[in-house]
Amino acid sequence: MASEELAEKLQRRLQLEESGAAVEGEGVAAKGEATAGAEAERSCLTASADAELSAKLCRRQDINEGSAQPRRAAVFNPYTEFKEFSRRQIKDMERMFRLYDSGRDGYIDLMELKLMMEKLGAPQTHLGLKNMIKEVDEDFDGKLSFREFLLIFHKAAAGELEEDSGLLTLAKLSEIDVSIEGVKGAKNFFEAKVQALSSASKFEAEIKAEQDERKREEEERKHRRAAFRELKSAFTQ
Numbered sequence: 001m002a003s004e005e006l007a008e009k010l011q012r013r014l015q016l017e018e019s020g021a022a023v024e025g026e027g028v029a030a031k032g033e034a035t036a037g038a039e040a041e042r043s044c045l046t047a048s049a050d051a052e053l054s055a056k057l058c059r060r061q062d063i064n065e066g067s068a069q070p071r072r073a074a075v076f077n078p079y080t081e082f083k084e085f086s087r088r089q090i091k092d093m094e095r096m097f098r099l100y101d102s103g104r105d106g107y108i109d110l111m112e113l114k115l116m117m118e119k120l121g122a123p124q125t126h127l128g129l130k131n132m133i134k135e136v137d138e139d140f141d142g143k144l145s146f147r148e149f150l151l152i153f154h155k156a157a158a159g160e161l162e163e164d165s166g167l168l169t170l171a172k173l174s175e176i177d178v179s180i181e182g183v184k185g186a187k188n189f190f191e192a193k194v195q196a197l198s199s200a201s202k203f204e205a206e207i208k209a210e211q212d213e214r215k216r217e218e219e220e221r222k223h224r225r226a227a228f229r230e231l232k233s234a235f236t237q
Contacts, residue, residue, distance in 0.1 A: 120173040132166040
C-alpha cells in the first residue's frame with residue numbers, strides 16, 4: 001500500500017516537472033521570437049533613418065553646389081518680401097496672375113504662359129517659353145507660382161534681365177505701371193535699380209487710405225438710404 005502511494009507521488013512529481021519544463025521551453029521560445037522581432041524592427045527603422053538622412057545630405061550637397069534651391073515656405077507675404085512695390089502694384093500683379101491662371105491651381109504653366117504672351121502681342125516659341133520659366137523657377141517644377149511671377153518684375157526693376165529676355169518683354173508689355181511708385185526717383189522703371197524705400201510708413205499710409213475710402217463709401221451709402229427713407233415717407237403721407 002505504501003509502495004503504491006509512493007509510486008503515485010513519484011509519478012505526479014515527474015508529470016509536474018515535465019509540464020514545468022514544457023512551459024519554460026515555450027517561454028524561452030516566445031522570448032526568442034520577441035527578441036528577433038524587436039531586432040528586425042530596429043533594423044528596419046535604422047535602414048529607414050539612414051535612407052532619410054542620406055536623402056537630406058544629398059539635397060544639402062545639391063544646394064551647396066547650386067544645382068538645387070532651398071525650399072521656401074508655401075505661404076509668403078508679398079508685401080514684406082517685395083518691399084520695393086506698393087500695395088496697389090502687388091494687387092495689380094495678383095489680378096494679372098489670376099487672370100492667366102486659367103486652371104485656378106495657383107500656378108501659371110507653360111500653356112498659360114503661352115496664352116499670356118500671345119495676349120500681350122509677343123508670342124514666344126516653345127523653347128523661349130521654357131527659358132522664361134527657367135529664369136525664375138526656383139523650385140524647378142516647370143511652372144510659375146505667384147512669388148516667382150513677382151520675381152519677374154523684381155528682376156526687371158533691378159536690371160537683372162537681358163534685353164532679349166522674354167520676361168523683360170512680359171514686364172514691359174504688362175499693364176502694371178511699376179515706374180510710378182516702385183522705384184524712387186526713377187524716370188524709367190526698367191533702367192533703374194531697386195532702391196530702399198520707407199516701406200513701413202508707405203504700407204501703413206496705403207492701408208489708412210483704403211480704410212478712409214471704405215469709410216467714405218459707407219457714409220455715402222448711409223446718406224443715400226436716409227434720403228430714400230425721406231422720399232418714401234413724403235409719398236406715404
